[in-house]
Amino acid sequence: MRRNLILSILFAVIAISSLVCPAPGQALSGDLIWRSGVGDRIAAAALSPDGLYGAVTTEKTIYFYDQNGTVLWSYPVSGGRSVAVSSNGERIAAGENYLLLFDQRGNVIWRYRPESRIQDLAIAADGRTICTGADTGLLVFSLDDGQATANVSGSFDVGEPIRSVSIDSDGTSIVAGANSGNIYFLGAEGRLLWNYKTGSNSVRVAISHDGSTIAAASSQRAVYLLNRNGRLLWKSSMARAITDVSMSGDGSTLVLADGGISMLNRAGEIVGVHTSGEECIRSVSTPADTTHILTGAIDGTVSALRVQPETLPADTPDNPSPGIQGTTEPPQPSTAPTQEQTASQRGTALSPATPVTVSACVAALAWWRRQKR
Numbered sequence: 001m002r003r004n005l006i007l008s009i010l011f012a013v014i015a016i017s018s019l020v021c022p023a024p025g026q027a028l029s030g031d032l033i034w035r036s037g038v039g040d041r042i043a044a045a046a047l048s049p050d051g052l053y054g055a056v057t058t059e060k061t062i063y064f065y066d067q068n069g070t071v072l073w074s075y076p077v078s079g080g081r082s083v084a085v086s087s088n089g090e091r092i093a094a095g096e097n098y099l100l101l102f103d104q105r106g107n108v109i110w111r112y113r114p115e116s117r118i119q120d121l122a123i124a125a126d127g128r129t130i131c132t133g134a135d136t137g138l139l140v141f142s143l144d145d146g147q148a149t150a151n152v153s154g155s156f157d158v159g160e161p162i163r164s165v166s167i168d169s170d171g172t173s174i175v176a177g178a179n180s181g182n183i184y185f186l187g188a189e190g191r192l193l194w195n196y197k198t199g200s201n202s203v204r205v206a207i208s209h210d211g212s213t214i215a216a217a218s219s220q221r222a223v224y225l226l227n228r229n230g231r232l233l234w235k236s237s238m239a240r241a242i243t244d245v246s247m248s249g250d251g252s253t254l255v256l257a258d259g260g261i262s263m264l265n266r267a268g269e270i271v272g273v274h275t276s277g278e279e280c281i282r283s284v285s286t287p288a289d290t291t292h293i294l295t296g297a298i299d300g301t302v303s304a305l306r307v308q309p310e311t312l313p314a315d316t317p318d319n320p321s322p323g324i325q326g327t328t329e330p331p332q333p334s335t336a337p338t339q340e341q342t343a344s345q346r347g348t349a350l351s352p353a354t355p356v357t358v359s360a361c362v363a364a365l366a367w368w369r370r371q372k373r
Helices: 002-020 353-372
Strands: 030-037 044-047 053-057 061-066 071-076 082-085 091-095 099-103 108-112 118-123 129-134 137-142 152-156 162-167 173-178 182-187 192-197 204-207 213-217 222-227 232-237 244-247 253-257 261-265 270-274 281-285 292-297 301-307
Touching: 044 292, 053 082, 053 091, 053 292, 053 301, 061 091, 061 301, 091 118, 099 129, 129 162, 129 173, 137 162, 137 173, 173 204, 182 213, 204 244, 213 244, 222 253, 253 281, 270 301
Parallel strands: 044 082, 044 281, 082 118, 118 162, 162 204, 244 281
Antiparallel strands: 030 301, 044 053, 053 061, 061 071, 082 091, 091 099, 099 108, 118 129, 129 137, 137 152, 162 173, 173 182, 182 192, 204 213, 213 222, 222 232, 244 253, 253 261, 261 270, 281 292, 292 301
């Protein structure tokens, strides 16, 4: 009888201590701006860098929205997988069997038929550079005003499928995530500067708008943050599989799609989470200031959220400086950088509740031993 009472007290102490010091990752503070349903599974979602326009694609249709959630136009596609929007919504690129380029009114400027199906694409903020990832490698397109045909300005053959691509705001730096888990960092012409082996399959990648920071995330729950020279800043393990990643303009905030939304600061700490209910978020996109998030879900729900996460400024002591020196290239551009910080696992730090819980257990155990005597 006494033993049962002691055990009950012990469990109560542990439960109370968890309530006093909850685990990090509070709910995101913010509001739903608008929500829409398109009826089919969302394959990709994209916000313009200024946050004024958004687009999503399903396998059958592209939808283009203004900041109020009004559908400005839609366009039928065959096997749609990716979409990207330039600033002010002036140009919209979409990938399916063809690479399609639209103006803001939904008129097709040009179309291009690649050798293999496009898996992902990205467009620079000024709309003058597009990069695509496909089963045969990466292509870079340079665009001029009034251009009626696609102009391939660079290419990169990695010998494996590229599943994810991202480009900085001025189109001078490109990051690609391969099926093997390799991260490739390239110049605007598709010239390889360095590669990094994550060991995780099919990574999704994102580069900050200023080109200072690269993030990668895998369905195997791993998140990586690197600087533009390819040095690993930290690696973290998440609770759920990750299907998409986006990043703020200065690299201070990461946004992950993991069924819901998880936001991390530059130190790898979870600063906010959002549970999505039954729709299961698969795609996320943020503008440069990360005050808005556009999401696409399996059930066809498109949502725009206004959020206010707690973030660390880019140059605080807890936030390693990316060490950028203009466009300086690493000493060995085609080799994987060292993984000296991998073992630190910053994102797996103990929660604030842990010390309190451990102390409570020790105290309860000592009291039980005294009673036993």
